[in-house]
Amino acid sequence: MKKILTILMIVIMSTALFACTTQSNNEIKQDLVVGLEAAYAPFNWTVTSISDYSYPISNQPGSHVDGYDVQMSKELARIMDRNLTIKAIEWDGLIPALNSGEIDVIIAGMSPTSERKLQINFSDEYYRSEIVMVVKRNSVYENATRLIDFSGSKVVAQRGTLYDDLIDQIDNVVHQTPLDAYSNLVAAVTTNVSDAFVAELPVAESVVKSNPSLAIVKLEQGYGFESEESDITVSVGMRKSDTDLLNEINSALSQISVEVRNQMMTEAVLRNNESELTLFGLITKYLSLFVQGVGVTLLLAITGTFGGFIFSLVLVFGKTQKIDKKRDNIFKKIIKRISNGLSTAYIVLFRGTPMIVQAMIFYYGVKLITDISWWTPLSAGLIIVILNTSAYIAEILRGSMNAIDKGQMEAARSLGFSRIKSLLYIVYPQAIKNALPAIGNEFIVNLKDTAVLSVIGVLDLFNATRQVVGATYDTVTPFIITALIYLFLTGVTSIAVNYLENHKAGKELKDA
Template sequence: MKKLGKLITSFLAFTLLFGLFMTPSLSHADDQPQANDNYLQKVKDRGKIVMGTSPDFPPYEFTTKINGKSEIVGMDVEISKKIAHDLGVKLVIKPMDFDSLLVALQTGKVDMVLAGMNKTAKREKSVDFSNKYFNGGWNLIIRQEDRDQIKDYHNLETKAVGVQTGTIQYDLMKKKLPKAKMKGMDKNPDLILALKTHKIDAIAMGRPSAEAYANNTAGIVTIKSGITEKISGNSAAFPKGSTSLVNFVNEEIKDIQKKDLIKKQYLPKAGKYMAATSDKSSKKSGKKSPQSSNSMWAYKDYFIAGIGYTLLISAIAVILGFALGVILAFMRLSKNSILHSIATCYIEFIRGTPLMVQLLFIYFGLGTVVNIPALVSGIIAVGLNSAAYVAEVIRSGISSIATGQTEAARSLGLSKKQTMQYIIFPQAMKNIWPALGNEFVSLIKESSIVSIIGVKDLIYQSRIVQADTYRGVAPLVVTMVLYFIVTFGLSRLMKLWEGKMNHDGK
């Protein structure tokens, strides 16, 4: 009971310290923008303005291949380019999931968000908005075969409706269709795939994007939603208190609207990019090219780049996780109560919280104190998470060695360090090698979570291919095969090494 009481006390202390560390960081994030009435000048002095967006929303923002390279294009990108040009600074585009964009603003990861976002009273409590620059309304996307059954939202009362999470359409559809099965997803390509595979019956989406997907994807059509509520229109979002930057962008919006640049230049330009990869347009023309054919081989560079990032993250995270795991294992086996408590609290806390939450905390939470790049944040999060599991594997391996081994070694004059180094640890490693191999293989698969903060790993690249080709299944098949090749190859290597260890031990 005493040990349990000490453990609980230590864990509460650890949690309290963690909370105290986190709270100032978040409060700092909230306070920092408030004092930034000279935000515009800071952007100029820095020489760049960072735009946050979710590039799965044509024609606002989406990815395409230009001269063999993946680029984020669209109406919002053109607006941001004009803002950056008139400011005399460089535009940096930082992609991430839609529901992470406002958090990125609050934590200083981006200077502005243009992502077809609507201004709402709830959002205005956290960030500032520019004036409206576009109002496209919104539609429903349905399967072509369901046109006679679904005329507007009234026909969806008992059906499954898909909406991108974090959007105004999600809240509105929940209000209008309380009996419908609402299915929120982070990415629009996932919604399109769910619709085509009969997982959902309709998608609520902004009209320009709905038309873009319908025009470029076989088997689906877009119809009017039938909802008469007025929507605020699309605005750019900024950190709270960055009045100077908001005012500058409002002047830019006035100029854009005066010259009618969106209809005359930005939307037509986005349409040309979409037509280049349109499945329907290529069928009509009868022409096939490496790009318009949408073949996965045409996107081999994307998958190769994704594999490279995945292996890089996994390799460094394995080294970090193993090194820290060994330390934590010995700390937990230590008779020193402080070291034991610290290791126990760390292991239990990390194993008791989702990796996604840990990743977001490191990138956004700690990022308010130290600006940690997305790739480094991903490596740290995956490595620290793996360390907790590796520590338990190593601890169990060491504990599995009979105490007689230690006693015999000590009786022969070996010190504690020598006993552990030459007798106990080598035998423990032989016993736990299969479990460690499983952990390393799992780590490669778990590293896919880093795509949510914009790290260009294999999952991220497959999303790009999905958005660029308007094909949902083929990129996933390629991704699964590549993951299997990597993990199966690693498993075989671990098996060979395990056999070598057993052979050497005989």
């Protein structure tokens, strides 16, 4: 019996020790959170099908990403023995996301320019490219071989990139306002708004394969752009304080040969070799992405408008507080002044600043202060829409209240109703009924304006379309689909609001 008990104790202790050791090993293995656009082929682009090359986008459930940056991220995570997480973030939001702790590194085809080095650190290069021009096929610039050949031309580049800075090296150039994405650059050249745009060779190759009407112009050596070494390389970006991570990544990069890197890029370009899709073909291929975008857009608009309406009642109550010099004591007077002042300041602040600015400050500001698990782009987006909408609806309701005969409030008070009960039972119902069309319009505005939340990574309909465009470099067709979807959503909403308005009006006429 004692032997059996001894054996059992050994087994139990061995199992416990093994479990503790396994748990300890799992805890030692760290995460590597990578930020990229998921709309910059062949470096990174969104895909709808799962393959050996794709990887899930953590902040956009159901979406996957492929591309050279993805394969590089997977290889680095493998060498560093880390758990890989990839987040899709708009280009302008990558550095704020990094410095706020949202991501650990940027692997998004980013060049280590001197301006960026002031904000973040960069690793050794992980890809070396060539700067080229993309022009319209059969144009006067297709056979250009030197930079001087583009004298007097209209040239554009992506905003916030070194390519925009290089344009001024062309004599007598018309340096056009930089655009947000390469899909917009493609549209500018194909529609003759621009004569050319500047890009790196792999991106240009993906663009031309998807748009046969465009051609790549390679400039002769010594007659092209004058650039620093950093201008033709891309590196991994990370926070200034992460020196240990910098050394770890450089060590991992040294284990990936140049031949392997070039092969990864070649394969990425081939996988992104999209032929021009018809309208039906594009809908079929990216249906799941469009559906997901519509769902998020509706969630933002419905929750934002309803939540904003509830909060607006509080704001209106605070802003319409009036001091009764005879009845109110000093404490009530102070409370009413504070309430009125705070409500007014809130409304002025949120009506006076764009939602895109509020999103950047609010989302990344909270990330800088604290790292709470539920503070995702979607949850932050919902709160931002509620706060923004409440300011507008509050002013709508206040205007409706001012249109109501003041005698109704006085009559209610004379019958013994408190101010709060008078508002709840007499004033608010009439104000809401009068404001219903305007509130419906606010819902329609939210359907469209929530597109700006793509800057913090919310996969609404606009951002989903932007990722389709980034994968195909077809600007027109995806946005035609999106325009039709928005038109359908706003049309249905308008019909519903008109029905409610007419239904109430008919009911009042019948009661009369």
